[in-house]
Amino acid sequence: MISDTYRDGRQRKGIRREHAISTARISDVPVIDITPFRTGTDPASVAAAVDRAATHVGFMQIVGHGIPTSATAALSEAMDAFFGLPLEEKLATRPSSSSINRGYSARKTERLSHSLGVYSPDDLFEAFNFGSQAADYPMLDLPTELYAANLWPGGVPVPGLTEWFTHAGSLARTMTEIFALALDLPRDYFRAYQHHSIDVLRLNNYQVPPDDTVLEPGQVGMGAHTDFGIVTILWADAVRGLQILDDEGAWHDVVPAEGALLINLGDLLARWTNDRWISTMHRVLAPVDDDGRLYRRRSAAYFHDGDHDAVIRALPGTGEARYEPTTVAEHLAQKLAGSRGLRLNTSAEREASRLLGTGRQ
Template sequence: MSGTTGGAAVGGRFAVPVVDISGWSGGSAAGRALIAADVDRAASTVGFLQVRGHGIPDGVVRDFAAALDAFFALPLEEKRQLRPPSPDVNRGYTPPRTEKLSLSLGVATPAEDLFEAFNVGSEAASFPGLRLPEAHYPANIWPPVPGFRRAVEEWCGRAGALARRLTGIFACALGLAEGYFAPFTDHSLDVLRMNHYPRPEGDLVPDRGRLGMGAHTDYGIVTVLWADRVAGLQILDDRGGWHDVAPEPGCLLVNLGDLLARWTNDRWRSTLHRVLPPTDDAGRLVRRRSAAYFHDGNWDAEITALPGCVPVGSEPRYPPTTVGRHLAEKLAGSRAGRLNENAPREAARLRKADNG
C-alpha cells in the first residue's frame, strides 16, 4: 500500500505529506516505485514527511514516553549531575537556556533556547574491532530511573531500524541500489535527543522574543521524530514563511538532514525548523515533549555530491566533507557556543526568513 496525502500546499494550506511505507518490505515492484516517488516528491518540495505504516507498536511508544516523563520529572539538581564532562561530548543532560541552535548556522540570537534535553547515542564499545574514536562515539550516561534504559534502548532499536529502512527507500528514490548508503552507515553516529519544553513558572502567555528551540537544520542524514501533538514546531517554506507542523495520529515525522542535502546537491532539502514556546488552543503556555533520533552516518564517511545530482558542466554546491567534521562544526555552535562559519547557505536562508 502506498499513497501520499497532503503536499507542499493543499487547498492553499501548507502541509507536510503523509507517506505510507507499510508496503515497502516485500511489496511489488510497482508498489515500491510508488512509495519511492512519494518520498522523492516530499524530499524535494518540503524536506519533511509524515511516515505511516512504520511498524512501531503503540506499547513501545507509550513505554518510551513514560520513561521520558520519569526522567524529566527529576529535580533539576539531580539532572544536572548527569551533564557530560564538556559541551563537546554529545551525551547526557542539557539544562534549559544553555544552547543556541541558531549558532550551528552561524547566526547569533540574543536569547538562549528554552528546552532541556537528554542525549544517548552510538558508543565505540558497540562496534568491537573497529577502534572507533571515543571523541565521536562517547560512552552513554544513564540516569538511575527504573526502566528508563530498557525503554530508551528499545526505542533506539526501533527508530534506528526505521531510519535504515528509510535510507533504502531514499536510495531507490534517487535511482540507486537499495543498499547504496549501507557502507556509509554501518557504524553510524546515531544519537537520540529527548527534548522537554517545561512550562516556565509564573509565565501564562508566551514571550515571542524567546524560542523553545532556535531555528536550525538537522545535521546528518535523516531524523525520525516522535513529538506531542502540541503547537510549537514550525518549518520554513521557500518564501521565508513559517508554518506550524504537528504529526497526524499514528505517524512519525521524518526530516532530511544536511548530509543528505549535500549528497543530492540540494535536489532534496534540509529544511530549517524551530520550536516556539508551546501553547494550547487558548494561547496558554503548556509543556511539550519530543524525541529526535538522528541517523548521521559513519564518522569517517566522505560526503560528496552524487554524480546524477550535479548538472553536466556544473560544480557541486558544497565542497566534500566527512560526517565527523560536519557534525563537529555544527555541534560546536549549538552546544559549545562557537559560531559556525561553514554554513553560509543555511545562514542566508534564515536571515531572509519572516521571523514573525
C-alpha cells in the same frame, strides 16, 4: 511577491503573504504509508512519494513504519520519568564537555540557530541524549568523543529508551533504502556509509516553569536550524510547537498525525543530492499559547548521521557541486560547536542564507 504555487505547479496551502506565520494543514507535510516498500508489494510508489516530499517539503509523515505502539508508550513513560526527576539528579548526567553529545542539557544552555552561524537568545528546551558508543564496536578504533559512553540516570526505565532507539535505527536504515531507490541508486547504496553510524536519540521537554514566563525578544523553545546528518526520525506530542520554513519565507505549524512519525532530511543528505532534496529549516515555538497559557510539549528525535569517517560529496550526475566534500565528523563538529558550544558556525553560509533572507528567526 510570494508565489502560491510550488515549482511543479501544485497549489500551496495555508501560506499568507508578507512572511506571516501560517497554520499549515497536515496535508502540507504528506503522510506516506511505507508498507508497500517494507512488504515489497510496490516499493516504486513509495520511493516516488518520498522523492516528491524530499524535493518540495523536506519533511514527511510516515505510517506503516512497523514500530509497535507498546514501544512508543514505553518511550513516553521513560521520558516522563527522566524529566520528572529533581533538577540536581538530571544535572548529575551532564557530560564533562559540551562537545560530548550525551546526557542532560538544561534549559537555556543551547542555541540551535548558532549551528547556522545566526545569533539567537538561549533556547528554552531541556534534553537528554544517548546514542551509539565506541563499546558497541569493539573491533573498531572509534573516536570516543563522537561515540561517547552513555550517562544513564537512576530511577528511569532505560529499556523503554533503548527499545525505541533500536526500532528507530531500523526505520532510519529502511528510509535510506527508500532514498536510494528514489534517487535511482542501488537499494543498498547508503549501506557503506552506515556501518558504525553516529546515531543519537534526543529526548526534548518544552515546559516553561510558571515562575519564568518572561521571554526575551526572539526567544523560542528551540531556535531555527537544519538537522545535521542524514535523516531524523521524530516522535512528538500532537500539540502545536514545531514549525517549518517554506521557500517563500512562511513558517508553518506541523502537528503529527495519529500513529505517524515525522521524518525530515538532514544537511548531509541535502549535500549528497546537491540540494535536489531539502534539509528543511525548522524551529519550535516557546510552549506558551496565544493567550499566554503554559503547556507542555515532548519530542524524541532519532538522528541517523552516518559513519564518522564517511566522505560526503555530491552524487554523480547532480551537476556542479555546491558544497566542498566533508566528512561526517567534520560537519557534526562544526554544527555542535555552534548549538552546544555557543560559537557561531562560519561554515553554514548556504543554510544560513535561507533563514536570514526571510528576515524572521
